[in-house]
Amino acid sequence: MKTRGDEVWFLNPFQQERTASFKVNVTYNSWFLFSEGSKGSVVDFLIRFLKTDIAGVISWANNQHNFSSFQQQKILENEIKTEKNYKILKVEDEISHPALIEYLIKRKVYNQRKFLKEIHYEVSNNRGDAKRFFSLAFPNNSENSYELSSSIWKGCLGKKDLTLIKNNSNTVIIFESFFDFLSKLELDEISNKVDQNFYDFLILNSVSNIDRALNFLENYSEHLIFCDLDDAGNIATKKILEKFPNAKDCREIYKNYKDLNENLMSKIGQ
Structure with missing residues (x-):
């Protein structure tokens, strides 16, 4: 184990290795596995490590007298990454729930809501x-599968896949994410740039989809x-550039921010 500021490095917990490649950020309660290019939350880790689902994680946590996340922070029961233990109740084309509308306004992409659905399950x-539960839903390329996001959690219903x-x-x-996609559309509208129909868009929805995206x-x-x-993001960008050397890395545009959505939010205020 090695510690660098708020980052702690471990050996890969999922398979044997000699060099630490599993990085935990104790500030954001997140992890990144360099050897795979995968990342996630505490719940994502436990689902994989315990080989269970969200219900199994909650049951496990309830039996741990001194359980905490990577840092002292309560596990979110509402953070869901489901596979076969869910039922979709309804999918609506219009976003109408006040909490979801507020979330879109906070993220500054309310004007792009036509690309999203409201899902209840x-x-x-x-x-x-x-x-x-209810959430914003962004359809991916797999049948009846959605990337989900709300103000308190994010996940996937159905099969994890990219969106083209x-x-x-x-x-x-x-x-990488549908919020970055929506942010680009919003930024282009603000600056009166080229119509969005001029381009095709590929949203990874997870860096783990990068090989399929290629x-x-x-x-x-x-x-x-x-x-x-x-x-x-660096790994995904590197893989794309390795296969397509003439591809353009546009991240210089928002170099002072983590992603396009942070850039958008800074431009039009919190």
Whole structure:
């Protein structure tokens, strides 16, 4: 184990290795695994480490008398990454729930809500007890699968996958998250730039999808990269540039921020 400021480095907890590549940020309660290019929250880690689902994590945490996250912070019961223990109740094209509207306004992308849906669903634990939730939903390329986000958690319903939005363009813009995609559209509207229909858009939804994304990117002659300015974003950008040397790394535009959404929020105020 090595410590550097608020970062702690460990050996890979999922397989044997000799060099520490598992980094934990104790400030943000997040982790990044360099050997895979994967990252996540405390709950994401426990789901994988314990080989269980969110219900199993909650049950495990309730049995740990001294359990805390990477830092002293209560595990969020509402943070969900579900696979087969959920049921979609309804999917609405219009965002109407006040909490979701407030969240979009806070993130400064309310004007781009046409790309999102409002989803209501329930999740069952191993005893069959169900809890109901609602969230913003961004469809990915897999059938009946959505990337979810609200003010207190994010996750996925169905299969984790990338999202490709086609406008019959030879140019594709690449993002990590759908909030960065929406932020780019909002920034372009503010500055009266080219119409959004001029480009195709590829949203990774997770850096773990980068290898699959490379296959889609072969269909384009121009690639514009707007990944995050962090370890995962650096890995994704590097992989794209290795395969497409003429791709353009556009992150200089928001070099003082973690991502495009932070850049947008700074431009139009908190």
